[in-house]
Amino acid sequence: MPRRDDLESILVIGSGPIVIGQACEFDYSGTQACRVLAEEGYRVILANSNPATIMTDPGTADRTYVEPLDPEVLTRIIEKERPDALLPTLGGQTALNLTMSLVELGVLDRFGVEVIGARPEAIATAEDRDQFKVAMESIGLEVPQSGFAHSLREAEEIAADIGFPIMVRPSFILGGKGTGIANDAAQFARLAAEGLAASPVGQILVERSIAGWKEFELEVMRDAADNCVVVCSIENVDPMGVHTGDSITVAPAQTLTDVEYQAMRDDAFACLRRVGVETGGSNVQFAVDPSTGRRVIIEMNPRVSRSSALASKATGFPIAKIAARLAVGYLLNEIPNDITKATPASFEPTIDYVVTKVPRWAFEKLPGADERLGTRMQSVGEVMAIGRTFCESLQKALRSLEQGRAGLNADAAEAALDALRDDELLARIEVATPDRVFEVETALRRGVDVDEVVARTGIDPWFVRQFERIASERTRLAAAATLEGADYRRAKRLGFSDAQLAYLRGTTEAAVRAERLAHGVRATFKTVDTCAAEFEAFTPYHYATYEEEDEVRRSDRARVVILGSGPNRIGQGIEFDYCCVHASMTLRDAGYETVMVNCNPETVSTDYDTSDRLYFEPLTAEDVANVLDAERAAGGTVAGVIVSLGGQTPLKLAGTLPPELVLGTSPASIDLAEDRERWNALCEELGIPQPPGGTATTTADALAVAGRVGYPVLLRPSYVLGGRAMEIVYDDDGVRRVMQSMTTGALAREGGVTAERPVLVDRFLEDAVEVDVDAVRDDAGEVLIAGVMEHVEEAGVHSGDSACALPPQTLEPAVVATLEQHTRALAASLAVRGLINVQYAVKDGQVYVLEANPRASRTVPFVAKATGVPLAMVASRVMVGQTLAELRGEGLLPADAVDRVRVLDHVSVKEAVLPFDRFPGVDTLLGPEMRSTGEVMGVDVTFGLAFAKSQMAAGTRLPDSGTVFLSLADRDKPAGLEVARAFSDLGFEIAATLGTAGYLRAAGLVVDTLVAKVGEEGVASDAVDLLAQGKVQLVVNTPRGLGPRADGRHIRTAAVAYKVPCLTTLAAARAAAAGMADARVHALEVRPLQDLHPVGSEPAT
Amino acid sequence: MSGGRPSSARPPSLLVTADGAVFAGEAAGAPAAVATGELVFNTAMSGYQEVITDPSYAGQVISFTSTHIGNYGTNAADDEAPVPHCRGVVVCDLADEPSNWRATEALEPFLVRHGVPAMTGVDTRRLARHVRQAGAVPCAFGTAPEAELRAAASTALGTDGLDLVSDVTAAHPSVHAGTGPGAASGLRIVAFDFGVKTTMVSLLTTLGTVTVVPAGTTAGEVMALEPDGVFLSNGPGDPAALPGPIGTVADLVGGVPVFGICLGHQILAAALGGTTYKLPFGHHGANHPVQRLESGVVEITSQNHNYAVAAGSIPDAETTHVNLNDGVIEGFRSLRAPAFSVQYHPEAAPGPHDARYLFAAFRDLMLAHPSSARAGAGTR
């Protein structure tokens, strides 16, 4: 069947902000889909609220709506665009759920929109666990014994039937939220209650737990002629009971006989056919009893998933691209395999290497969170590594994580495990945590036998034996008198890094490298080709290994190497991948061959056709040096390496590169901006005020600085990022406590406090407005101020966690002028060539500079979407020596870019999306430590409307009526009065805690409900009860004055639990009130980016 | 630890191809100073035991492109023949100890027990790339010095023009009772053993009673068994070197429904007047797309062949299946007689089950075309 000609326009729904369980894999899949549909000649309409995506580049679709993913908004878009079809299978669970709502609301019927890819009935069968179970049983597939409950009582009855251990799973949720395994009645009652609350339909599945069984996934595709293929099999190293998203996983499956594998394949196809996925990719999960081979089916996702991104990168088979073609009528055999060119996509990739994925967690950012891994996913990102053997790929993956590990132990960080007693170690490996794999290696190295480890962990013996191979090789390497070529080769083939060898041999990495190369042991690069070399491959997608042949093709062109940003994590996410991809696109346009190095399988950057060459490699000094060696050997010239677009990851490597290769701002300037003393001197010289402060290495020093600058002060270690461990303290005791925690415990291990790494003590500017400025400076000295963003939350809330508006809303023109002037001055003195981001705090009209980063910032994509200036592309060109004037001439930079912001007819608001709903114990209060995982953008004609949209997009739709509950810190009360009055004028009832109520009443405001704080019994209603009963529609809770900022914690935690929007700053409350007021007079309007910035503002991509 | 890759406990070993390429590794399996055979690579990611015991690999050295081989050990149920007939096994990483509830023996002792020499620690991707360019070449491998291996490789035989079937076919007929629906169907099938795989026989028994006969069995002897259908199995080597079986099949076609697989397909083609040729490096894997022309449906198939039937060479036959990767003919049926065959392996083992319907098609053919050998034919 060829392309469907009865369709003209197709609506694609993206997945919205990056959240746990749904990360940039959907930018990758959505981008591929949009491009394919456009190539096929369809008019593509895209809806996605996440500005930091490639898919929302105006060139990716014909009409791009950066609007909230909400049924009402989508209805508007459909009304306006009248698409013929909707493709819901490439935007994760978000897109599926939204599509189902649109079906239920009758919107699709009303406008005659056909759902393609997966029919609604199929989605319902796969997603509703009850229907799914019935469907599977009807085709003879076994599912774990279970029953559905809608109440605690019902749940307990089912549990009595099944017997413990029991697993609880809410229906229609993502990433295992609200899921868990109970071993007794008490645990069960708690989990069941949580699960009922988490499910949008108040339903849970109560199921026999088969924790400890082997877990597998098959990535399958089906076309309209019922051709089915398995793209990839994935085996979980961590057994059932640890969410696949939190498991180390391996492709292809390693421990199944062909008999078992083929039976599983048959089951997967039967499942696909029964569920009724007509075309596209699906993910089917199985559990296998290791002692009998009994197989049960766990779930199927009738859409492209995180695992399909992994499978695509693991095999070279572009699932999303092909799914999009299948959705418009093509058959698998009508689609060519891009890699071989000669063969069709109707085949099953076969691979001659091993792929290992390791999740990356962010527990250090979430004090109070339980680090145990379970059936609810908690990781924020992942890395993938390719090696010829499992050992090699595992060790490469572990060093790709950038958590200070050089591989599977054999590095300084192992000391913490070496300190454990045997019994402690053995007890630890029973519990799945991020550290378990390291603990297992330590145990094996101490002589614990494989069977014991298997019994305690449930990890398959084959994997445990591989860990043991690494352990025994390490012992041998450490003990050998000298290392010969054969030793190096063996070590490298097991994935040992030079850093590990240096640690084991007590020498330096450089010495190891030199000696190893002298022995002729060097990395060779092989190709990912979908077919294990059976056919010639045309796609230069490489990985390093230590074998006999190198497959890198020669080239005589000038090449630019772009170092990517590694795994997603809090503080460094998709924005940086966006920048790297833009660099690749624009430098290709400029005639360079681009070479991407990255290890994150979720991203667009690791798509094999984003760059001219792709190296799927860890971002470490050693691995990058190998790539550079290979590129130099390939002929032509390496024009340079871009290190400043991928966040901290590549920046940290700048020092390991030959200085002449580093493109853009010099590493020396980057260091200057980071070095406190020199930075202070620079600001002083330029006459730019900074918050008063100083550095300290002892508590006495710190107290002295605090005494000099006055409280409150902000303390932070000088060597960490993303606001890590930053604290605001209000008195001497606070200083003592923080200094104590920085010199002992985990933070001390990360570096401690020394003269080189002092603690920074700054006056904390209370109630200051924070401002971010992004700019580009070229070699000719021209500085383009690309965006000035005024934060909604006051300084003290990490810039990554606060909402911000572009253009600024309350800043005086004189202040904006000063901000621009300072930015220019700083860019010039730092000799910036490319991007610079400067953060300021404005208090009482006075501008203070907080920090400057001469590199791409998190806000670059937001600025690009808000202004229509393709900032990352412009900066990339500047980095290779072009001037802004030249780029204007070429048309890449709009001629009016400089003045554009002043005439914008819309306001853009960026809002952060926080992961608190996943971490029940963690306080939601915002502070200087960044904790958001993603962001959304709201655009509208007024700030209030844009803010309201940004809230809706972030998942906290503001109410239009009901009760607002205020509980304010003393210092917030005067300003809170004004906000409360605004809500009251909008017709809201007011509820308040006693102190707040007293203040409001004294000022003449009616407070309808009095709410008790903890400990104030009998006087009024209980805050948590009110929330539980749905009597409150909006919470405004700001921290209590000078005391510990955790006072209102139970209120905030309850708000999260009962899904009531909760604002923790007055600024946000004020913005919300403005939004509600504006919404009364403006109907909901949607506007595509193409209308915001007409005439090819951002060039087609 | 002992084995695995790379291990200092194993003696070094080299593999040298007839065209002079040298691959380093370590000796594994049965000890051998020099082993020779035709070098082929297999791209299946599971099913090494089925591959190693497939008699079609007689005369060949099998290199697996998949990295880890031996992970799930071996077990008696997965043998495709009582003993392996291949000349050697080359892998990147041989597992020491198996991990699977079905395993009864690790792969290495299995190889040793059956006298199959092996090599581990080999850059099998480079090897596959070499074979892709050079074609299936003779090779020598083992612990002998390079010069000796080089000499052995240069004189080692390929498979062209060789009758390898005689080495692998059963000495005597054997009878296999019908199972499942085959127990009561009353159908009798005579299966030629040119190197038949166990799974073929067991799938045939689901159709009826199966008598497996040696490759040299004559048409008269076959007809004396009063079969409802004759099955032509897979097997090793060059079909052109088998004039005997080709003549026998020519005599049988028309009188009794015939179904052939792999070598059986080539023999049927030759018996009907077609010709065969050698592919550069053959098809050996479990992921080849084959289109069934009748419906357009694509099957993912298990394949293992170096020779193929020349397009258009068979009079009065129609092509039923083609390989979508390279257009090779994967199946045909005769327009004159009730006979059809496929080049690939519908029985799978290892590989996908997509084409198992062909066994049912054979049953239907037998029911539709009563054999002239059968007394009372047509009354069923």
Ligand SMILES: Nc1ncnc2c1ncn2[C@@H]1O[C@H](COP(=O)(O)OP(=O)(O)O)[C@@H](O)[C@H]1O
């Ligand atoms: N019956 C069960 N017993 C034990 N663990 C289970 C069971 N069912 C699922 N799990 C575990 O929970 C994880 C999440 O379950 P899954 O159904 O895949 O939900 P999700 O939609 O979150 O992916 C699985 O990856 C698996 O490890």
Ligand SMILES: Nc1ncnc2c1ncn2[C@@H]1O[C@H](COP(=O)(O)OP(=O)(O)O)[C@@H](O)[C@H]1O
């Ligand atoms: N002196 C200060 N007064 C008030 N807030 C501050 C001050 N210094 C930093 N902050 C707040 O802390 C946040 C993080 O500090 P910053 O220096 O930007 O660290 P990072 O490098 O982690 O981004 C800022 O976004 C700002 O909100």
Ligand SMILES: [Mg+2]
């Ligand atoms: Mg799952």
Ligand SMILES: [Mg+2]
């Ligand atoms: Mg900052």
